[in-house]
Amino acid sequence: PPREGWKKGGRMLSVLLSVNVLLLACTLISSGAFNKVAVYDTDVFALLTAMMLLTTSWILFYLFRTSRRPDAVPYLDSHAGPIWLQGGLVLFGVCTLIMDVFKTGYYSSFFECQSAIKILHPIIQAVFVIVQTYFLWVSAKDCIHAHLDLTRCGLMFTLATNLSIWMAAVVDESVHQAHSYSGNSSHARLTSDAERAGEACPCNTTFCQIFERGYFYLYPFNIEYSLFASTIVYVMWKNVGRLIGPSHGHGHGHGHGHTPTPASLFRETFFIGPVLGLFMFVVGLGVFIIYEVQETRGIHKALVLYYSFNVVCLGLMTLVSLGGSIIYRFDQRAMDHHKNPTRTVDVALLMGAALGQYAISYYSIVAVVVRTPRDLMGGLNLAYSLLMIAQHTFQNVFIIESLHRGPPAIQGNPPNEPVHGLTYANQDALQTLPACPPTPRLVGSTPAEPQEAVSIFPAPQRNWRSKCLKDISLFLLLCNVILWIMPAFGARPHFNNNLELDFYGYSLWAAIVNICLPFGIFYRMHAVSSLLEVYVLS
């Protein structure tokens, strides 16, 4: 396909479209969440339903068109849509479907006093989720070269739809949470629409209550689904009209194909990382259950337990990430300089999503430091916040450095294997040659650079480092999973310890936590998928 005249122009138009759609949705959603305002949640539902219908029809149009024109997708980006992202998408998609069933059931329970759009919305959402998941499963790797501007606009509109659904879910969850906190404190400003409607038709039947409870527990999955889909769609948008050289397609791809199996786990790690990680996971789960049970009485003890576990866990994670970065100081693998939109997005998301937890931590620190009575809870909170910042920083440094290392040299090659196997060890050196000769050469005949020598000869040492890195990544992965579970399923020490709540007042503190915590939760999810990639690449 011919080179595009001005790529940025098409991109600009599609970004403008999505920004406008997104701002309109954002305005309606935030207006709908405030009580005084004459915007009802039905308006929001109507907008979201319309957007999902439009997106679904564009996706169907796209799938139909590309199936008839095989030349529309001349290249595939091997980095895009790795298997765990796709797997996560399907998993969260299934959970979203279950949530939609619950939601339909909940709103059907009092059909007579709800508008039809509230029942239509989850049904359309289910259709949208199915179509979009199929689309992303099939086309995540496409570098599309047909109808460039239309495709860009379609993808950006899909992105805007997913982000709008995400915003609506986050706002809805915050409203629900504010509602549940208004029981024991008089701070609550936000009143859920469900409650307002509930005055006319109460949700009394057992089914209705099960449906309501179920769909609020499944919200986190819907939130993650939207963010996962947004990531994949963004990478697809970046790949529209991209030209990939033939040599570029594989190379990194080799690492991706290799999925961890139980057998390889025994062979490739020292086994300390997964065991310690599983231990932390089980202990964390116990602490979380105690915290949730004790929330009504004995909250102080539960909080001390919760904070203590987190301090220990975060401290260990910080040390382990630091250890990983130190190991890299002795690692002579070349850095991978190739263009890779997926990795760029990954890194940006890790850095960006960490901002949420950073902000919460800094607000906590200021509150604890400035407050005059200093007690155990304040000390624990301070340690927790400081370690949270340190852990995010060092984990990000470790993950980002890992993602930029080239894949390891293949060990134990017989010395008269062709140069092909060496491509991974010293890709850069080969690329700086005027033209890579495709004729097989012996390893011994390549110019003896020190870097190469290191990565070939002391195999046991290299292997030791690789094992260590795999241990580290598995430990961090399991810890991130437990630190994801806690906030995603409702642990809110931020509101229970009353420290920041008294200092900033309910409305400010609730705004800070409710805006920033979803990013913090997404960070954990994303760190898990990145650490899985680190494990595979090490």
Add this chain to the structure above:
Amino acid sequence: PPREGWKKGGRMLSVLLSVNVLLLACTLISSGAFNKVAVYDTDVFALLTAMMLLTTSWILFYLFRTSRRPDAVPYLDSHAGPIWLQGGLVLFGVCTLIMDVFKTGYYSSFFECQSAIKILHPIIQAVFVIVQTYFLWVSAKDCIHAHLDLTRCGLMFTLATNLSIWMAAVVDESVHQAHSYSGNSSHARLTSDAERAGEACPCNTTFCQIFERGYFYLYPFNIEYSLFASTIVYVMWKNVGRLIGPSHGHGHGHGHGHTPTPASLFRETFFIGPVLGLFMFVVGLGVFIIYEVQETRGIHKALVLYYSFNVVCLGLMTLVSLGGSIIYRFDQRAMDHHKNPTRTVDVALLMGAALGQYAISYYSIVAVVVRTPRDLMGGLNLAYSLLMIAQHTFQNVFIIESLHRGPPAIQGNPPNEPVHGLTYANQDALQTLPACPPTPRLVGSTPAEPQEAVSIFPAPQRNWRSKCLKDISLFLLLCNVILWIMPAFGARPHFNNNLELDFYGYSLWAAIVNICLPFGIFYRMHAVSSLLEVYVLS
């Protein structure tokens, strides 16, 4: 200088540093602005003073070091720090210095009951502004190749300092404004610290009141200064460790050297743009003065006048931008695909800063559309908001397309001029040749591509288009200046028309406007400097 091992690593560290510093400052500043909280503005001043001292010493260290090592800066980026950005920086720097004098005077008036940091702060700020302006004037174009990581961290810290000063100024202005609105409405939540302190030592003397009034009028300049400095520092940071090919240094630079003079104005435009623009400017200034005078009584009439002028002005600007984009559809100049961090930042700032005005407009639209009683004011407000969105969109499209066009072909060359003059017309074609021969060739001997033929032969038509574009850019420039002056010097129809205020409530609407409007004001400034560049490049 040798190529850096892993550029992204150094960048990541410096970004992490600046993000943490910035979040800490943000936490303190936002806590300080809220009444209940035990964080005082002295804490904020202390933090800002410490940051400015650190930045100043780093800058002095940098200047000292580069003056002794001439090999530290092997390349200059000719796109970085164009003359109007530098000029604007100096202008706003001088205004900031005057503001600092006023501020020192103001706080000295009641020296006995203020802490010393409040007087120290403007003095340190003056030193900081002088040192930083000199530094940016001298080194804006540097591509630094010494102590890469330290320089990156230093530049990012400078950026964080400027953004913190910007945040503090915006918050301070909002607090002051909320205070001045609390007189005629009971909505105000925020109380200015000045008022709190004022209860003990009132600002009664004439001098003190002049100082107070003066420094609040000079705030917009301080805000713009910080943003201008941030832009330049960001480009310097992007340029650290950058390698520039020798052919890349000039080329675009030619266009930059050419500054508009009154004589060239007569020669190069149809003279309609500047005349119409000046007319709008004068009318706008009159409307603004009437609006400011009538604010106390007859506010309704003043608002109708203000909105009517804005609707006409924005409508004209939208049409003119659209016309410019249409002219480009007939313009066969090649797009400039070269890497240019300054332009990338410019485009990102234009798109990003427009978000502020977009958000305000969408909130206005929702309020007007949903509200039941529909009157003249609502209609005007709706037209104003819709046109604001259209104008920002089309102006951005026009400016961004202009910035990506290559400089025009030099007209009227004698046909046996060397190929050098043609470089501008068809740089891409030359660069795709295996090696650009430096030997002079005749224009007639180059392969006759259609694109080239168009840009050389029909000189009058080309000239007509160029004139038209120059007219358009001057008209838009003058309109942007008047649309900058109005909000920057205190016109707040958002609070006077009571439409959105009643709809959203004071706290929400004030938060939206106070967060978004500074971006809108910055957008106007930035559009002016971009349009000047468009004028020169056309």
